[in-house]
Amino acid sequence: MLLRFTKMHGLGNDFMVVDMVTQSVRLSPEQIRDLADRRFGIGFDQLLLVEPPGRPDMDFRYRIFNADGSEVEQCGNGARCFARFVRDKKLTVKELIRVETARGDIELRVEKNGDITVNMGEPILDPWDIPFKTDRQSITYNLEVDGRELEIAAVSMGNPHAVLQVDDVDSAPVEKLGPVIHRHIRFPERCNAGFMEIVNPAEIRLRVYERGVGETLACGTGACAAVVAGRLRGMLEETVTVTLPGGSLSITWKGEGYPVMMTGPATRVYEGQTRV
Numbered sequence: 001m002l003l004r005f006t007k008m009h010g011l012g013n014d015f016m017v018v019d020m021v022t023q024s025v026r027l028s029p030e031q032i033r034d035l036a037d038r039r040f041g042i043g044f045d046q047l048l049l050v051e052p053p054g055r056p057d058m059d060f061r062y063r064i065f066n067a068d069g070s071e072v073e074q075c076g077n078g079a080r081c082f083a084r085f086v087r088d089k090k091l092t093v094k095e096l097i098r099v100e101t102a103r104g105d106i107e108l109r110v111e112k113n114g115d116i117t118v119n120m121g122e123p124i125l126d127p128w129d130i131p132f133k134t135d136r137q138s139i140t141y142n143l144e145v146d147g148r149e150l151e152i153a154a155v156s157m158g159n160p161h162a163v164l165q166v167d168d169v170d171s172a173p174v175e176k177l178g179p180v181i182h183r184h185i186r187f188p189e190r191c192n193a194g195f196m197e198i199v200n201p202a203e204i205r206l207r208v209y210e211r212g213v214g215e216t217l218a219c220g221t222g223a224c225a226a227v228v229a230g231r232l233r234g235m236l237e238e239t240v241t242v243t244l245p246g247g248s249l250s251i252t253w254k255g256e257g258y259p260v261m262m263t264g265p266a267t268r269v270y271e272g273q274t275r276v
């Protein structure tokens with residue numbers, strides 16, 4: 001069949017977005033990997049499916065697949081593109097859009113300046129729910145990697161993140177340590193590995209080696225997880241500018257019991273169609 005899609009990105013974290021409200025298709029993990037290929041396919045970090053809601057109080061359901069074909073629980077940059085997509089396609093005229101994901105509900109708000117604000121829900125810190133193997137919950141954990149101990153934070157935004165603080169993201173060993181942390185045995189469902197440099201209490205720089213993809217130009221849930229990790233260590237203010245290789249996000253977290261709020265852009269690149 002001919003499948004219509006829109007190519008989009010959030011700060012260079014790029015997506016194939018498919019309207020599954022007015023069309024219907026089932027894609028196997030192998031087909032997703034083929035479509036994600038940047039030479040033989042369309043090329044993307046994640047595939048986003050826009051589906052009708054499963055509950056009457058929600059507007060849509062949001063499914064996310066990494067380039068390796070794995071289905072995952074949450075994608076922050078994708079959520080902003082989701083909002084832009086459903087508004088541009090006139091699938092809704094609402095300014096506040098309620099969306100079901102695999103791990104909870106999120107709310108998307110289209111701002112007057114075109115940015116999108118996402119209520120990402122509360123961070124998940126209970127190791128059992130991340131999941132992360134440890135005998136007790138803590139603000140940081142010592143992770144043994146290649147015979148040395150790394151101090152990390154373990155945070156879930158619906159999807160698992162390890163956050164490592166570094167002095168300088170430009171020289172951080174993302175290529176070397178990212179893959180090792182990402183598949184560490186203490187993260188039974190693997191994880192996204194964030195490398196965070198704290199510039200000042202209101203600004204961090206971040207690079208993320210993403211589960212199922214590798215290093216991306218930006219990671220929305222990674223930005224949220226990094227701010228939560230820095231706040232829990234008493235090193236960051238409530239609202240933080242997170243600068244990633246692809247651009248900057250504004251993240252606000254008032255503390256435990258509050259949701260993480262993320263604001264940033266969403267960009268449409270082109271409309272396409274492909275045979276599947």
Ligand SMILES: N[C@H](CCC[C@H](N)C(=O)O)C(=O)O
Pocket residue numbers: 013045046066072073074075076077078159160192210211212213218219220221222
């Ligand atoms: N790779 C992530 C999913 C996409 C997250 C990222 N693209 C974002 O913007 O949050 C995972 O496997 O949990």
